Amino acid sequence: MAPRVLVSDKLSPTAVQIFKDRGVEVDYLPDLGKDKDKLLEAIGQYDGLAIRSASKVTEKIIDAATRLKVIGRAGIGVDNVDIPAASRKGIIVMNTPFGNSITTAEHAIAMMFAVARQLPAADASTQAGKWEKNRFMGVEITGKVLGVIGCGNIGSIVASRGVGLKMKVIGFDPFLSPERASQLGIEKVELDELFRRADFITLHTPMTDKTRGIIDAKAIATMKKGVRIINCARGGLIVEADLAEAIKSGHVAGAGIDVFETEPATDSPLFHLENVVCTPHLGASTTEAQENVALQVAEQMADYLVNGAVSNALNMPSITAEEAPLLTPYVKLAEILGSFAGQLTDDPIDAVEILFDGAPAGMNTRALVSAALAGLMKAQVQTVNMVSAPLMAKERGIAVSEVRRDKSGVFDGYLKVTVTTKKQTRSVAGTCFSDGKPRFIQIKGINMEADVGRYMLYTANKDVPGVIGELGMAFGKAGINIANFHLGRDEQGGSAIALLYLDQPLDDAFIRQIEGLNAIGQAKLLTFEV
Template identity: 60%
Template sequence: MTKPRVLISDKMDPNAARIFADMGCDVDVITGETPEQLIARIGDYDGLAIRSSTKVTKEILAAATRLKVIGRAGIGVDNVDIPAASAQGVVVMNTPFGNSITTAEHAIALMFAVARQIPEANAQTQAGLWPKNGFMGVEVTGKTLGLIGAGNIGSIVAARALGLRMKVVAFDPFLTPERAVEMGVEKADLDTLLAKADFITLHTPLTSETKNILSRENLAKTKKGVRIVNCARGGLVDEAALKDMLDSGHVAGAALDVFATEPAKESPLFGTPNFICTPHLGASTTEAQVNVALQVAEQMAEFLTTGGVTNALNMPSLSAEEAPKLKPYMALAEKLGSLVGQLAHDNLTKIAIEVEGAAAQLNPKPITGAVLAGLMKVYSQTVNMVNAPFLAKERGLDVREIRHDREGDYHTLIRVTVHTSQGDRSVAGTLFGNAQPRLVELFGIKVEAELDGDMMYIVNEDAPGFIGRIGTLLGENGINIGTFNLGRREAGGEAVLLLSVDNPVEGPVLDTARKLPGVKTVKALAF
């Protein structure tokens, strides 16, 4: 079996390459290449490990014909075209926890620096001025910290602030009251936070909702003498408005580790009294750089060798422990999706994926992804679990997941129902021996069949002699039958025949089969 190939295109801890090798991957470390050089090289690799220097553009992705995963050693993925990666079926991972403590500590360090004006006092002291009476700082003890964003990094900052005997007020739409109690913080809306906070720290990604969350209007709502720290993303603070607020004294001090434009070679804030800045150093500690490099290597290698998905931004997570358990269910789900896609793919508007029995106890997202991957093969031969939801959304398909706790005739069952212009069409399958995918129902007719290789689907009137006629037709054309699976609604009614054949059934044979007495539908299938 060929080993997955991984390219490390940015400088990172050398132990990352060792982890890739130890986990069964071939790895090349080639850094500092131009986009043109990377485009020429990337087609040979299954994985690409990056930091912030490599820009993974649509053009690079177009050349990455065998790429399966991109791993960003760090949190921000602004340098990856995630929509293009998703459309191409490439998993994008980051390492959101590898540098969390480092970034949180930097925010606390800047908070202390801005509270005591440490950088300016240091500069004047080293200049021989000894400005002992020129700086009057404030204590943080007893002050209120306003936390904008209470996720992983924000929660660490909150814990450190509480240890400093500060009060913490948090604004985060996703913070539940129970989690706020657990963290020991007061949950508040943004206006309340702005009015109460003596210090404000930001810990939120840059989105359309958070861009300029500290706008000129919101900065005016803050308490006079507030101090602001941003170690999250540039663009969360209106920098021109912040300068005006510093100049007026409404904001007593500010510290930014990030800017709207980076590298920040110029800014209206540069040279402003009571302003401190650092060049995006939030994750810059030895420990953090080692942690994110090792973490991204482990995540990518696990995905390439076992199918485990961790910290993916465009695909549901799937642990290495879950992957083997889900593998047969995903195989069944993909075959059912493929079957319904081949038989009823016109004018699809809705799809429902129902699981019951043992399947209902598992993570449903990979099963849904597998169904959509099978279904969307009708539209694209390069579809997989990553880009299948993207393709489904692009076509306006309404996807619904339904889980039943009941256990019916089978210990596990997956049912896929699509709504078409002709009505609902449903197929269902189970696992034999917890491993072998098996079709058990087709459009309301009980039928047991393996879905594998080349097959032939026939709907006909249940009448004597038909099986002989179809067998003769295939035999006369040199097509050998592997398995023969029958089902019918009632004696003399509509019957379904699923044949597995040793080689594909071509057009002329299909046309002849359609002309046989009693035949309603004939289609060639491939799995």
């Protein structure tokens, strides 16, 4: 059955056609997102939901979305999506962070010019028949210090434009490397230094608990008198009342505000103040940007629903269409290894370590970690997937770590999942051969090369004579066929394990019978999706 997508906000007809061209059924209902009750009623029919800002995807909507696999936001902001609720439900949330970067950056530069030269007020005055040439005395931006808070996609474009305008550009971003700063031609500084030195400050950081209210009365007090502040990012980054007081006192010379604490903004302390330029969230409002983000979200969602490629996801590692063929066998392997460990672990898990040896160490290990956690937790929560597993692990207090190392053995690469509980530590390792099929290569430190079967009986026993015979007799009497049999031991007379491949599942009574056999310490039926 073809995947089905609902477009509940206004999107380009070209974007809708992209879905159709990729074999995705699409219902274009651009006004549905404004009616939360109708959206709630309809959402259960769809595998994908494409939105802009009008649709509010709340936890209630997500709970009703029984088929939903992906939410695509045409734009960068996802304030209207309950991402934790989507993650718990295993729904991928995507945005389009690049489609409107240039447009938003250009708007920030335009706002900077408008504030520097008081253009809106001068325009209104002139069109009112006045000629107040002496009233509107502006400042040059050439040679001024531009402080950029957040040097990601948009911030880096603003920084490069500032350099082109012959400004001295300084940037604050915890993730900005010295090499990247050098490429942009800017100076990396700490936030307090940026506040102290900048003539113009422009915000381009996402809204987080750390950045909320990043510009408040305390921060403004450290800025130079006459600073001008531009915000085309998120409204909550600035405490509007504090900025308004600073403008009234003359400490801040002007501000360009495109985003507000509450939107739509019908009232704000910043309205009607001298040299405050306000626009109604126009950062991404150009014809080119609206078309770009619409096409991008359609392509991303279709790629995921049809090919399994994940890009620009906020709650799952990205998997490009190019790396998917190489990564997919190892994703399956990671999930199987996690599932093996999870099915054998009855006690609460304290920690999980995933070792990447050789070739997998150079892959997208975040995706492999997510797959391993999904397999591990499926024994407890059947609906878990790669999206929801990391969040579930975190909520359960499981410490997750990964180790990468160069090729260290006979295999080109392998994965090893180690699970620690208060009672024991258990590990299982596996690899993928050239046929792409996963294989076990080590269990509990015992080397054993074995394929993965749908139904497998795992036994742990002492390495003593007669165990194989007793197992064979028990299965023969019960009329149960053993399709294949693998054995391994750590040393002569030590610990041994066996994997029996079965054509059918076993009932609990028979498994208890096996556990009662001489020298068998544990017997566990394992099932895998193969």
